Amino acid sequence: MTPFDTVFSMAGHSTVPVLALIHSGISTRYIIIFTEELQENMNHFESYLEQKEWGDEAPHVKCLTIGSIGDYETTYAQIKEIFDERSSLSVYSKGIFLQNGAKQLIISMLDMAPESPRIFLREPLTIHCSLKGNEFEKPVDLKVEEILRSRGLNLDDSGALVLQNEVRMKNMNIKLDERLRLEFTLTVQDKPSPEDIIVMTQLSEKFGRNGAQYNIVTRDRISKRTSRTAAAHINIFHQEEEE
Amino acid sequence: MTNSHLYCIFNANDPTPTAIAIRSLNFKTATVFVVNHKAFTDKQNSNLDRLKKWINGSAKPEGWPEGWWNPDWDWAEASPQVSMEYVDELTPEIFGNTTADHTFVDLKGGTKAMSIDLMDYANERLDNPQFIFSNPGESLLLSKGVVLPRDVLGLNEIVFLASGYVMNEEYVPEPRIAEKINLEFKFTTEIKRKTKKARFDGNFLKSIKRYVPQNQPARALMEQAFLEEFTSAMLSVSEEVSQSVAGVRFIDPSFQISKESAEFLLNLPYKKKKMVTKPKKKKIYDTSLELLKDSTPALHNHGYEASLELIRQHMHIMEIDALAILTSGELIGVECKYSSYQPDDVHRIRAICQRLSPRSIPVLVNSKLYSTNVYNVAELSFTELGNGIKMIRQLSSQAPQGPQETISLPVEQSPTLSAKPPQSNPVRRPKAHRWTKNLYKCPECDFESRLNKLNEHLRENPTHWSVHCGICQRALLNRGDLASHEISYGHPPSLPESGLINVQATTRIERPTPQIDDLKNKQGKGRNALHCLPLIEIAIVSASSTGGTFAMFKRAMSRLQISMEHMDEALTLLGEKLGFKINDKQNSHWIEWDSGVESEDDAEVEKYNIEEDHTNLNQMDSPLKGKRDETIRSLLELYKKSPRSFSEFAGELKKYGFPVKGLRKILVKKYSQIYNFEIVEGSNLYASGSQWIIWK
Numbered sequence: 001m002t003p004f005d006t007v008f009s010m011a012g013h014s015t016v017p018v019l020a021l022i023h024s025g026i027s028t029r030y031i032i033i034f035t036e037e038l039q040e041n042m043n044h045f046e047s048y049l050e051q052k053e054w055g056d057e058a059p060h061v062k063c064l065t066i067g068s069i070g071d072y073e074t075t076y077a078q079i080k081e082i083f084d085e086r087s088s089l090s091v092y093s094k095g096i097f098l099q100n101g102a103k104q105l106i107i108s109m110l111d112m113a114p115e116s117p118r119i120f121l122r123e124p125l126t127i128h129c130s131l132k133g134n135e136f137e138k139p140v141d142l143k144v145e146e147i148l149r150s151r152g153l154n155l156d157d158s159g160a161l162v163l164q165n166e167v168r169m170k171n172m173n174i175k176l177d178e179r180l181r182l183e184f185t186l187t188v189q190d191k192p193s194p195e196d197i198i199v200m201t202q203l204s205e206k207f208g209r210n211g212a213q214y215n216i217v218t219r220d221r222i223s224k225r226t227s228r229t230a231a232a233h234i235n236i237f238h239q240e241e242e243e
Numbered sequence: 244m245t246n247s248h249l250y251c252i253f254n255a256n257d258p259t260p261t262a263i264a265i266r267s268l269n270f271k272t273a274t275v276f277v278v279n280h281k282a283f284t285d286k287q288n289s290n291l292d293r294l295k296k297w298i299n300g301s302a303k304p305e306g307w308p309e310g311w312w313n314p315d316w317d318w319a320e321a322s323p324q325v326s327m328e329y330v331d332e333l334t335p336e337i338f339g340n341t342t343a344d345h346t347f348v349d350l351k352g353g354t355k356a357m358s359i360d361l362m363d364y365a366n367e368r369l370d371n372p373q374f375i376f377s378n379p380g381e382s383l384l385l386s387k388g389v390v391l392p393r394d395v396l397g398l399n400e401i402v403f404l405a406s407g408y409v410m411n412e413e414y415v416p417e418p419r420i421a422e423k424i425n426l427e428f429k430f431t432t433e434i435k436r437k438t439k440k441a442r443f444d445g446n447f448l449k450s451i452k453r454y455v456p457q458n459q460p461a462r463a464l465m466e467q468a469f470l471e472e473f474t475s476a477m478l479s480v481s482e483e484v485s486q487s488v489a490g491v492r493f494i495d496p497s498f499q500i501s502k503e504s505a506e507f508l509l510n511l512p513y514k515k516k517k518m519v520t521k522p523k524k525k526k527i528y529d530t531s532l533e534l535l536k537d538s539t540p541a542l543h544n545h546g547y548e549a550s551l552e553l554i555r556q557h558m559h560i561m562e563i564d565a566l567a568i569l570t571s572g573e574l575i576g577v578e579c580k581y582s583s584y585q586p587d588d589v590h591r592i593r594a595i596c597q598r599l600s601p602r603s604i605p606v607l608v609n610s611k612l613y614s615t616n617v618y619n620v621a622e623l624s625f626t627e628l629g630n631g632i633k634m635i636r637q638l639s640s641q642a643p644q645g646p647q648e649t650i651s652l653p654v655e656q657s658p659t660l661s662a663k664p665p666q667s668n669p670v671r672r673p674k675a676h677r678w679t680k681n682l683y684k685c686p687e688c689d690f691e692s693r694l695n696k697l698n699e700h701l702r703e704n705p706t707h708w709s710v711h712c713g714i715c716q717r718a719l720l721n722r723g724d725l726a727s728h729e730i731s732y733g734h735p736p737s738l739p740e741s742g743l744i745n746v747q748a749t750t751r752i753e754r755p756t757p758q759i760d761d762l763k764n765k766q767g768k769g770r771n772a773l774h775c776l777p778l779i780e781i782a783i784v785s786a787s788s789t790g791g792t793f794a795m796f797k798r799a800m801s802r803l804q805i806s807m808e809h810m811d812e813a814l815t816l817l818g819e820k821l822g823f824k825i826n827d828k829q830n831s832h833w834i835e836w837d838s839g840v841e842s843e844d845d846a847e848v849e850k851y852n853i854e855e856d857h858t859n860l861n862q863m864d865s866p867l868k869g870k871r872d873e874t875i876r877s878l879l880e881l882y883k884k885s886p887r888s889f890s891e892f893a894g895e896l897k898k899y900g901f902p903v904k905g906l907r908k909i910l911v912k913k914y915s916q917i918y919n920f921e922i923v924e925g926s927n928l929y930a931s932g933s934q935w936i937i938w939k
Binding site: 070072073076077080098099103104106107108110111114118120194198201 | 350351355356358359362366374376378381383385386388389390571618619
């Protein structure tokens with residue numbers, strides 16, 4: 001039996017927390033709230049949900065769109081409406097997931113349901129919550145392909161990442177690291193080019209700056225000009241050639 | 244009078260949100276919790292030090308000799324009385340006792356977990372706490388869902404908090420002048436090395452009382468310098484901009500570093516050369532070098548102000564051409580380039596902005612006629628500064644496009660074309676022989692170059708190309724343009740993919756003339772031209788009336804999906820019917836109208852009108868009038884599908900046995916509005932002298 005009837009969550013730039021939540025089995029229903037800036041993410045997420053084969057107990061996941069993150073008064077009213085519609089549920093049967101989304105919206109959610117059980121994601125990929133004084137944890141198993149699909153990307157038969165413009169990234173390694181964080185590693189034989197930086201930047205826009213690790217491993221020194229274009233969250237590692 | 248107290252968490256990685264919270268709602272007192280200070284890194288400690296300096300209203304550290312620090316570099320002290328509370332962790336006990344009437348808790352700073360804890364403990368310990376979230380330019384009242392607009396911090400405060408630099412600006416636009424610049428702005432275009440550049444219009448410069456040198460190089464230098472002020476002025480008139488300055492120098496508050504910078508910059512040979520041109524300047528310059536050698540207070544108490552000012556102007560370690568702060572708290576950092584520039588210039592402004600603030604947007608304002616984003620930096624044409632902030636937002640939100648793409652754009656390749664090069668053409672201009680198959684010509688002007696250059700040219704001059712986005716009117720040259728249009732310009736192209744025309748195929752100089760056994764034409768796919776004569780007729784008439792070239796005609800055929808395979812036969816048939824021939828000219832005179840063919844009919848009609856037909860159409864009896872009306876209408880319906888000359892129309896009507904005297908007048912008066920056409924003098928279409936029915 002699942003502890004919650006419904007869990008509310010904001011969607012953020014990162015996809016892993018929400019994926020972990022809906023795979024945790026802690027509730028039968030999940031309401032994921034996307035701001036209009038994340039509309040594209042929502043479309044990918046809905047497509048992913050449509051294709052997903054859950055097995056015996058498929059959760060009911062509902063995606064809702066609210067206004068812009070910049071229009072606080074509207075988003076506040078919309079979140080309130082979402083909560084008010086489910087006001088008949090008992091406080092303890094509706095949980096709020098506080099790990100994803102903009103802080104101001106999470107806190108609004110908390111302000112609207114101060115007594116509701118709070119749910120967090122802890123490393124490594126573990127859903128953590130406390131209910132009526134009891135704390136429990138639920139480790140989650142996620143596959144890389146699953147995470148990529150939730151943002152509209154795929155791997156081809158050879159395991160290469162297929163970007164949305166159909167470009168295949170054969171030298172991109174994608175895995176969950178030891179802390180079960182998503183990690184993209186692009187290995188470049190020569191000097192990394194501006195295009196390499198652009199690919200990583202686009203991936204970080206898709207999965208969030210903090211939603212994954214973005215690494216470029218190069219055997220050659222990167223030019224100053226190219227390295228300047230890399231944002232701080234893109235790590236560039238120089239690897240000496242093995243003799 | 245009530246008093247209010249603020250509690251907030253020090254944001255260790257960037258002190259700006261904490262400063263914004265302190266300044267947000269006119270608090271009388273404020274408590275800043277510094278959580279787990281023992282674990283702070285050097286950078287976090289430096290951030291804390293910066294917040295303390297900001298609270299005191301000056302970045303000035305110890306060690307500056309008297310008179311060297313400019314008081315204009317300071318700002319107003321923070322209005323609440325601020326106390327810093329160092330705590331190991333957040334607990335309910337941290338709040339202590341307060342005598343304030345209202346307590347506010349700002350939840351912006353710290354991690355999500357910290358904010359949630361602070362909220363819980365405040366609810367536990369405080370009496371009806373109000374939770375707020377202070378953003379730049381606004382405060383969110385979280386418990387009420389209300390937004391209160393607030394002033395943002397000053398540009399110099401934001402710069403200091405985020406980067407640690409003191410700001411020394413050279414130009415602050417006066418609102419009245421900025422408004423005039425905005426209203427009067429005009430530009431002209433100049434072609435240099437076949438590239439169009441925007442230039443400030445001379446009359447515009449005079450209208451804002453700007454001295455315009457007659458000497459060309461001097462004028463170019465003046466305009467280059469003016470671009471910085473212009474950018475700053477244009478940005479300042481935007482409602483979204485709260486402050487804008489130009490010629491900004493960033494000074495490290497450390498006296499030693501600033502002094503060394505001044506020594507270095509003032510001793511640069513070009514600077515020395517510039518300074519010794521006039522005796523007065525030289526004296527100021529020499530004194531400034533002396534002061535830098537010995538900065539003991541005795542030397543500079545009195546009479547050295549000009550030299551000290553010169554030193555201050557050279558104490559910076561970084562500079563930027565224009566800087567603006569938006570009401571949202573974001574900074575716009577601008578590098579201005581009036582002449583050409585290199586990718587390094589783009590990267591430099593990006594690096595400077597990254598160093599300045601995480602909330603800064605780099606922009607390179609340039610003199611191109613279009614704006615773009617190649618390296619994830621907005622490259623904005625100064626001609627678009629009137630709408631600058633919107634453009635910058637649009638460009639900055641784009642995903643960067645690969646730099647190679649903009650230099651050599653992918654062009655659709657026709658397999659047949661690449662498989663078989665076009666045949667040599669005897670009517671080619673001599674230049675084409677030198678360039679052989681790699682030369683392409685703009686359909687509208689004399690620009691000739693290789694394909695990638697032609698693409699650039701067509702992008703800079705979108706009116707020279709016939710396929711545009713219906714929303715922004717930018718030229719669409721290939722499928723790549725269609726794919727990237729939405730990313731680049733924020734909207735999908737309003738053009739079906741089938742509407743694209745192959746640039747390579749249609750602009751090649753070696754294109755064969757429309758001969759019947761034209762090899763190139765045989766590659767075309769689509770409808771048989773011989774089956775589409777009415778459509779081709781419309782295109783011919785349209786090309787004649789608008790001065791369209793053969794290239795344009797071919798593009799029209801492509802859009803209509805009519806193959807060029809049997810086009811020669813079709814044109815020959817139509818030429819016989821309508822009276823024209825096709826020559827091999829590249830310009831708009833590729834259709835030669837043969838007035839003789841038409842004039843026979845015309846003359847016959849005219850003769851009929853004048854000599855034989857004495858029956859006025861208006862004098863006909865009613866049943867005949869009804870039949871004539873029906874015939875005219877059906878003929879007009881037919882002619883709508885296939886435009887013909889007025890004389891042909893009159894001839895047709897005559898064949899049906901109706902008089903044609905006064906026909907033109909009746910057509911205009913009775914039918915032209917219903918069917919939406921006009922009868923145009925032949926001279927407007929071609930030199931045959933005939934009249935044509937043209938559908939609007």
